[in-house]
Amino acid sequence: MDENSLSSAEISIYCKYLTGQEVDEQSRALFQRAIQHEETVLNGKELRLLQFIIRNPFTIGLIDSSLGLFRPKHRLRKRMIIGFAILETSPLYFNYFRPRVFSRAHLLTLMAKGLQEALQGIAGSFILLFY
Amino acid sequence: MALIDYIVIGSGCTGAIAAQTLVENGAQVLMLDGGMTDNSYSGIIPDKDYLTIRQQEKNQYEYFIGKNFEGIPFGNVKTGEHLTPGRKFMLKNVPEWMPMISDTFFPLESLSLGGLGNGWGLGCCMFSPAELKEAGLDAARMNKAYQWVNDRIGVSGDNDDTGKYTSGSLSGLQPSMEMDSTGKNLYQNYQRKKSRLNQNGFYMGRPSLALLTQNKGSRKAYQYKDLDFYCDQNKSAYRPSFTVEDLKQKSNFTYQGGLVALRFEETAESVKVFCKAIGNNEPVTFECRKLIMATSCLSTARIVLRSHNAYGVQLPIISNPYSYLPSIQPYLLGRDSDQRKVGFAQLSLFYDHDQTNTEVVMSSIYSYRSLMAFHILKETPMSTRTGFEFLQYMMPAFTIAGLFHPERGGSTKYLELRKDDNLLPGDALHINYRLTAREIEKVAHNEHQFTKALRQLNCFVLKKMNPGHGSGIHYAGTLPFSDKNEQFKLLPDGKLGLSKNVYVADGSGFTYLPAKGLTFSLMANAHNVALNALMP
Numbered sequence: 001m002d003e004n005s006l007s008s009a010e011i012s013i014y015c016k017y018l019t020g021q022e023v024d025e026q027s028r029a030l031f032q033r034a035i036q037h038e039e040t041v042l043n044g045k046e047l048r049l050l051q052f053i054i055r056n057p058f059t060i061g062l063i064d065s066s067l068g069l070f071r072p073k074h075r076l077r078k079r080m081i082i083g084f085a086i087l088e089t090s091p092l093y094f095n096y097f098r099p100r101v102f103s104r105a106h107l108l109t110l111m112a113k114g115l116q117e118a119l120q121g122i123a124g125s126f127i128l129l130f131y
Numbered sequence: 132m133a134l135i136d137y138i139v140i141g142s143g144c145t146g147a148i149a150a151q152t153l154v155e156n157g158a159q160v161l162m163l164d165g166g167m168t169d170n171s172y173s174g175i176i177p178d179k180d181y182l183t184i185r186q187q188e189k190n191q192y193e194y195f196i197g198k199n200f201e202g203i204p205f206g207n208v209k210t211g212e213h214l215t216p217g218r219k220f221m222l223k224n225v226p227e228w229m230p231m232i233s234d235t236f237f238p239l240e241s242l243s244l245g246g247l248g249n250g251w252g253l254g255c256c257m258f259s260p261a262e263l264k265e266a267g268l269d270a271a272r273m274n275k276a277y278q279w280v281n282d283r284i285g286v287s288g289d290n291d292d293t294g295k296y297t298s299g300s301l302s303g304l305q306p307s308m309e310m311d312s313t314g315k316n317l318y319q320n321y322q323r324k325k326s327r328l329n330q331n332g333f334y335m336g337r338p339s340l341a342l343l344t345q346n347k348g349s350r351k352a353y354q355y356k357d358l359d360f361y362c363d364q365n366k367s368a369y370r371p372s373f374t375v376e377d378l379k380q381k382s383n384f385t386y387q388g389g390l391v392a393l394r395f396e397e398t399a400e401s402v403k404v405f406c407k408a409i410g411n412n413e414p415v416t417f418e419c420r421k422l423i424m425a426t427s428c429l430s431t432a433r434i435v436l437r438s439h440n441a442y443g444v445q446l447p448i449i450s451n452p453y454s455y456l457p458s459i460q461p462y463l464l465g466r467d468s469d470q471r472k473v474g475f476a477q478l479s480l481f482y483d484h485d486q487t488n489t490e491v492v493m494s495s496i497y498s499y500r501s502l503m504a505f506h507i508l509k510e511t512p513m514s515t516r517t518g519f520e521f522l523q524y525m526m527p528a529f530t531i532a533g534l535f536h537p538e539r540g541g542s543t544k545y546l547e548l549r550k551d552d553n554l555l556p557g558d559a560l561h562i563n564y565r566l567t568a569r570e571i572e573k574v575a576h577n578e579h580q581f582t583k584a585l586r587q588l589n590c591f592v593l594k595k596m597n598p599g600h601g602s603g604i605h606y607a608g609t610l611p612f613s614d615k616n617e618q619f620k621l622l623p624d625g626k627l628g629l630s631k632n633v634y635v636a637d638g639s640g641f642t643y644l645p646a647k648g649l650t651f652s653l654m655a656n657a658h659n660v661a662l663n664a665l666m667p
Contacts, residue, residue, distance in 0.1 A: 001195060017516065018515065026189070039205035062153050070512045072509075085202075085503065089185075091186055097185070097504070099467075102464075102523075104225060106524060113517050113520060114513075118515045121514075
């Protein structure tokens, strides 16, 4: 896969994972332009991790958790934040990003998610061991 | 080269007010300025509120994260990194023309039209008589000048529990802006618990802001669209560039941008100002009867030291220690977000431990929304997906308290200019800024007191953040006021020591920095200095 196809697949998987929607062409093009920044160009090891995610899209949640928990300065994490910023500023995904009202009981749901997040992070760290 | 009556260097809050004072009194004025403006973003933000834009505008990324993604901090966050794309022009050409080297001080400087005033948080506090005295300023004259500035820029605020710390005796204040739910909830809690908080020296109230809540001339009342970090809709928020634009219509005012003033040379009857053009580095010289420098205290120090060939000479500097306390009001967790929201400070919380209005610590309280979720998300130790779910739940409850501490000079706080022929101006400013152990202890004590007070208001601090000295963008005291006519000091009228016709209208002379926002006092002082310069 060339660099363009890789980043195209990367934002497609990320958008689907985050918002449940297909990525639009404008966001795809913006993402590909934004990641040209020197702080987000991947080295060999990081590139292999990205290729792994593209081959196994279901692992993105594990790796996202693990990077957030253990490797917040990882370049793939930075690229996810860039992807997030681009999607956040597109009206197509407004429904996902818009402010919401939650019940008091939602705190319990979030606590359960926090626990799940920690477990996912630990599971994802096994994948990161190889990359 | 024609001899001009007055040259004002700089178009920020002090330069604009000094020039306005001179022009209103009939003087011929030339303003020399960096003059950088925003050519990319002005006018492209639709006249809609933040949520409507988010919902409708296809190209909103251009102004929210930048056409070249300059609104996304990719690496380590430095001072100024938080500026949104539409405000980044403030920093244009600064590293090349105002080189600064320090590992302890991280200031923000500007060569833009309007200077740092383009990013001013609008806080308008009058210093108390005791604070003015310690800062080297005359209380009676400053109080008159505060009113003069208020009459021109328009200040809104209330004479509530904090009136004595903010707008005091000002007349003609516009009503305070409306609060959003973040401010309202906290203020209701304060009203219920104020007697106990007051006993401990804490007072909460509406901030006085240079923000119009009623129309004033061509400027319109604030519309609550929550785009304050991105643009100046309807000119409701005061920016010094508005004053400069108005002055340009006057026949006795001339503006020349695209210049960096490097040094001056004084003769018996005139002052020569040596500049370079930013675009082509060509030297340009001007000559005037009186020079007023209003370039902010760091640049003024550069110009004065360079003019005296005083490389290696140390000058003092003062900067308010700044910290901020991201906090949560649990009552607001998961609640509905307001459509009408405000980016400016909602409330002020003052800590006047001995109730003397001299050693006051000030906090400005903000809500958070329009700066986008990704800025906070990158700091959360979670996946982006779960992290955002937490943020959505927490966002209405998110409250940020920015804390300024009073500050005095000391032997560990100084700057000096060192030659470096590789740099465009031929030198760099080196700054050393360290607090003493006692000062650090005092700052920590005050932060602790604020944390306790906020807890009493059912607002819980998540973390204490100290972004480094200089990041609060309050600097002063590089050429301290003195009654003696000495080099590198200012006389009480703002005249540079040992000079005949050079005045300084920025905060270089202040010998003490109260924690209250200093911009209003800088402007009042600039007015007085300009009046002094008008005297024969």
